[in-house]
Amino acid sequence: MQNLAEIILNDDGSIYHLHLKPEEITEIVITVGDPDRVDKVAGFFESVKLTRQHREFRTITGTYRGRPITVVSTGIGTDNVDIVLNELDMLANVLLPERVAHPFPKSLIICRMGTSGAIRPDIKVGTLLVSEEAWGIDGLHAGYDFGPLTEIQPGIYAYHTRGDAGLISEFQKAGFTKGITLTTSGFYGPQGRSIRIPSALSWLRSESGFVAEKGLTNLEMETAGIYALSALLGHRAISLNAILANRITGEFSPHPDAVMEELILRGLDVLSRL
Template sequence: MAASDLPVANGKIYHLNIAPEQLASDIIIVGDPDRVTIIADEYLVTREHEAFHRGLRTITGTTREGLRVSVVTSGMGTPSLEIVLGEIVALNEIDFATMTRKPHHDKINIIRVGTSGGLQSQTRLGTPILTAYAVGLDNTGLFYDADYPDPGCLAIEKAIRQAIDGAVRSTRFKGTIHPYVSRADPAVVEAMEESARERHVTVKKGITVSSAGFFCNQGRDIARVPPSIPDVDAVLGSIGDLHEGLRVENMEMESSFLLHFMTALGYGAGAICPAIANRKQETFTASYVQNVKDATEVALAALMKLRR
């Protein structure tokens, strides 16, 4: 493998600035580097390594329950996430001494804990949304030619594409926005559902939309440039049941590529993101610390279950 394809310096991968042995096989991934510190302070009883480089923080340690876990920053959006996940996989699969792929590697389980906007009017602020499927309105996943993991992905993709094509203005971009659909690992979803029940945390399971931006990409029309898809949040939230009773529940910026990439590699991936805004009700809360804490505890307990 060429040095220009996978930059490594002093035995450490370039952007995360960590060595393979400094990354755990169980990972909580978050967008905000400060949230890495908050989670580590709350849940890790030991810390074996901490790194901060180019805005990306990684802390690896052990929980009270004995789970070795890394808490890693993804940054905002799928382009940044692509870099981080690419390096996580390389740390697990590439022998840095020879720059060749290892004949065997560990199973990674990774869960995103983040925040999101709820798209259904009945969703209470702070409710953690468990992602079963994710719709990518970014184009990062389009550069990784992964197969559909199940027929549901294809069915959801067709329905979303039809809704978007019907909602795009008659502009230069009509017919050019191509959603892709990915699936969370069912075992990860089941483990999080069980963990939520055990902790009496009420969650909603559904379909998550990952956008390439925060404002116009998610229906926030605040600029003087008109949107290509007016009220895209309302368009997607109103579609109805798409697969096995699931609806589009929330919007954020990362889950689509996380599930698309990691599932294609055979790793376990999932996402749990409290809805801190209700787009239908036009409400928002800045008091969501406990909701993120609940989601983190569900995710950590799920990772523990998956290792048993």
């Protein structure tokens, strides 16, 4: 069922939150959490066609090795991913401002580039990891039918989703380590951190239970939402993770910026050849 009348546009005809028009995005879209990282990615573009920012949503469209690419910040978490993925889909698949279904629907390539923490001791800090699968305990499933949920602890439910198999293969060929990612709704308690408040999810730092059963490799805050929404909307999604910490060994990367830059450059290289 489609209810395109619910699409909200700004006075200039741009989509509500991103402030973008259909011709201002490309069929390859890189998503990053941090608005400042948009400029880091676009710093490798040979040309820039558009720069736009509204709230935490910063967008730059340009070319890398001749390939048109858009990079947009989501902010942190799947609540923002919900906004960005839906609005990107509207830009690609709805004629605006008429609010009519596009006669030639597009399947975007959506590539997350972000940081992450490992929850297995054998995953070294500095690893570049591509998420083959993702489990989400972020709550986004309350708004959509992501399929059956798994009760991983009493009262805690997770949904399961996968990245695009063809894209995963391409990034494996480029040296990315394949992993299974857990997406959480927050950075502290929801990722098992106990600072001044005990976390109900401290078991995420163990190598047993759900972590071992599902072969989880890393924690972050967007991948499952991107994969699940992309599957429903008909887009091809991939998540690239720079492992900057190991939650089991307590190790942190001494050169986080260099690790992230390597991920960006390798990611752009693969995307430009698709």
